[in-house]
Amino acid sequence: MNQDVSKSVPVQKSADIPLSVQGVSKYYGEFKALDKVEFNLEKGEIFGLLGPNGAGKTTLISAIVDLEKASSGDIFVFGEKVGRGLQTKRDIGFVPQEVINHGYFNVEEILTFHSGFYGIRNNKKRIEELLQRLALWEHKNKKVKQLSGGMKRRLMIAKALVHTPKLFLLDEPTAGVDIELRNSLWEFVVELKNQGTTVLLTTHYLEEAQELCDRVGILRNGVLEKMGHTKDLIDELSNRKLVIDLNGKAPSGFSHPCLEKQEKLEGVDGDRLVFKLPKGTEMGSIINSLGFSLDSIKDIQTEEGTLEEVFLSVLNS
Amino acid sequence: MLMPRVAFWTYLAKEIKRYLKVMNQTVLTPVVNTSLYLLIFGVSMGENIQLSSGVSYLAFLIPGLVMMACLNNAFQNSSSSLISGKFSGDLEDLKIVPIHSLEILWALCIGGLTRGLMVSSVTFLVGQTFHYLTAGSFIPLHQPLLLIYFLIIGGLSFALLGISVAFWAQNFDQLSAVGAFVLTPLIFLGGVFYSIENLAPFWQKITVINPLLYLINGVRYGIIGVSDVPLSMAFLVSFLGFVFFFSIAYVSLKKSSYKRW
Numbered sequence: 001m002n003q004d005v006s007k008s009v010p011v012q013k014s015a016d017i018p019l020s021v022q023g024v025s026k027y028y029g030e031f032k033a034l035d036k037v038e039f040n041l042e043k044g045e046i047f048g049l050l051g052p053n054g055a056g057k058t059t060l061i062s063a064i065v066d067l068e069k070a071s072s073g074d075i076f077v078f079g080e081k082v083g084r085g086l087q088t089k090r091d092i093g094f095v096p097q098e099v100i101n102h103g104y105f106n107v108e109e110i111l112t113f114h115s116g117f118y119g120i121r122n123n124k125k126r127i128e129e130l131l132q133r134l135a136l137w138e139h140k141n142k143k144v145k146q147l148s149g150g151m152k153r154r155l156m157i158a159k160a161l162v163h164t165p166k167l168f169l170l171d172e173p174t175a176g177v178d179i180e181l182r183n184s185l186w187e188f189v190v191e192l193k194n195q196g197t198t199v200l201l202t203t204h205y206l207e208e209a210q211e212l213c214d215r216v217g218i219l220r221n222g223v224l225e226k227m228g229h230t231k232d233l234i235d236e237l238s239n240r241k242l243v244i245d246l247n248g249k250a251p252s253g254f255s256h257p258c259l260e261k262q263e264k265l266e267g268v269d270g271d272r273l274v275f276k277l278p279k280g281t282e283m284g285s286i287i288n289s290l291g292f293s294l295d296s297i298k299d300i301q302t303e304e305g306t307l308e309e310v311f312l313s314v315l316n317s
Numbered sequence: 318m319l320m321p322r323v324a325f326w327t328y329l330a331k332e333i334k335r336y337l338k339v340m341n342q343t344v345l346t347p348v349v350n351t352s353l354y355l356l357i358f359g360v361s362m363g364e365n366i367q368l369s370s371g372v373s374y375l376a377f378l379i380p381g382l383v384m385m386a387c388l389n390n391a392f393q394n395s396s397s398s399l400i401s402g403k404f405s406g407d408l409e410d411l412k413i414v415p416i417h418s419l420e421i422l423w424a425l426c427i428g429g430l431t432r433g434l435m436v437s438s439v440t441f442l443v444g445q446t447f448h449y450l451t452a453g454s455f456i457p458l459h460q461p462l463l464l465i466y467f468l469i470i471g472g473l474s475f476a477l478l479g480i481s482v483a484f485w486a487q488n489f490d491q492l493s494a495v496g497a498f499v500l501t502p503l504i505f506l507g508g509v510f511y512s513i514e515n516l517a518p519f520w521q522k523i524t525v526i527n528p529l530l531y532l533i534n535g536v537r538y539g540i541i542g543v544s545d546v547p548l549s550m551a552f553l554v555s556f557l558g559f560v561f562f563f564s565i566a567y568v569s570l571k572k573s574s575y576k577r578w
């Protein structure tokens with residue numbers, strides 16, 4: 001189920017594996033930005049690379065796109081080694097963390113040149129399709145500095161997709177983007193996944209990552225601390241919660257091993273009790289063990305664990 | 318990698334389009350500058366200057382200014398393209414897209430050369446106009462092929478030098494320092510404005526180690542058939558210079574960071 005990252009990745013350079021990161025370390029002088037990072041991506045998945053600021057996410061993505069050279073270790077993209085030849089670059093589409101300002105060129109020119117770099121001479125159709133889809137068509141004659149923040153982001157995304165890459169890398173594509181645009185971007189990412197694109201992204205929005213990512217990896221100080229299927233990690237590292245609202249006050253001195261907090265319900269003369277359920281606890285048995293009569297219970301809710309809890313539990317361990 | 322690929326043509330087109338978008342800055346301003354030199358030195362002061370070769374000072378000056386325009390603009394183009402790319406992050410794209418280092422190198426230096434040739438051609442036309450107005454005739458071209466050879470090899474070399482300097486520079490100041498403290502003195506002291514026969518022997522000795530002397534006199538020979546240095550030396554120096562600049566530009570391209578500032 002959950003993978004212990006240090007020994008899970010066999011050495012693979014199969015053309016079926018979109019991305020294989022093998023023992024990659026990166027030093028900036030003495031400082032170790034990446035420490036033997038190792039993982040594979042599966043075809044067609046959305047993989048979320050999570051981690052606090054400075055964890056090494058951008059450094060890792062930079063190594064994959066050949067912008068930074070790893071100090072040691074190898075990276076393979078569909079079986080081709082990064083840094084040897086140009087094939088890996090053809091397979092990858094990359095959205096950098098920071099928006100690039102293309103000076104005097106307008107949106108359409110930028111995308112046309114970018115297509116040319118991938119050897120595509122006439123890419124009008126694809127460019128129009130992307131601009132329409134990303135709501136940039138009306139702005140195709142504008143320069144980058146004339147675009148709003150959200151449009152700039154969308155332009156970066158369109159640019160990364162002109163050559164229809166098989167592996168799509170997004171470094172914090174939604175940082176500082178309003179919720180509406182964020183949602184539509186995620187929708188678009190899912191659309192790409194459904195077309196068979198493999199996606200690796202980094203984000204700070206854990207709630208969205210939880211919904212979107214098939215698997216996540218958590219990076220801390222350059223170490224890939226945890227990696228696995230999002231659901232499995234939530235099962236493993238977070239707790240379900242049981243929230244019980246009482247009609248009246250809880251018996252004075254009430255205590256229970258699972259009780260997390262007890263608070264007064266707003267506006268009524270009742271108490272709210274929040275229990276953190278240990279794994280494998282049966283709901284019935286815990287309610288029984290509380291010893292409340294059914295009459296005294298006003299409401300019962302359960303809350304599933306979240307990726308945020310997983311994240312915090314990994315970072316605090 | 319023997320046949321230029323789409324990526325190469327794309328980058329070359331982008332380079333050319335880039336400076337054409339700001340024609341005022343990249344083509345017009347340099348032309349105005351050299352026209353002022355022509356007017357002040359060639360037309361107004363030149364009447365009093367005698368040269369042993371018998372050519373008028375204006376005719377002597379025009380080739381120097383033509384080459385100066387070519388070298389300066391070729392250097393400016395490749396270096397400012399790279400530096401602004403470092404600044405905006407545009408340069409990172411070059412590392413990410415499937416393009417060979419040699420394609421980048423050739424696109425940048427040919428792009429710089431085209432701007433050099435454009436400005437030097439206009440300079441030449443302006444010079445010819447002044448010559449017609451003062452002497453009543455155009456200067457006939459002595460050896461057009463030699464002229465083209467020296468313009469091309471000089472323009473390519475300086476565009477290559479611009480590449481190396483731009484990759485090495487950590488900020489705009491360092492780039493302009495190289496221009497102001499190294500290139501401009503070398504070009505000015507390389508015989509744009511005077512013949513070395515007019516210099517004291519000591520300064521003559523110093524001047525002959527300036528490689529720019531050979532490039533400038535090569536062009537001068539191509540236009541008016543007069544040169545301060547043997548043509549064979551001009552060939553040799555220009556060719557070795559090109560090989561040298563090509564090599565360092567290639568190494569800088571391979572070794573330097575493309576990351577934004």
Ligand SMILES: Nc1ncnc2c1ncn2[C@@H]1O[C@H](COP(=O)(O)OP(=O)(O)O)[C@@H](O)[C@H]1O
Binds near residue numbers: 031052053055059
């Ligand atoms: N060029 C560099 N020189 C020195 N240190 C760097 C450089 N780039 C990144 N770092 C350091 O490496 C660490 C990881 O950075 P980064 O990959 O950008 O983190 P993240 O994207 O996860 O926020 C940070 O501590 C950062 O300061």
Ligand SMILES: [Mg+2]
Binds near residue numbers: 097
């Ligand atoms: Mg980052």
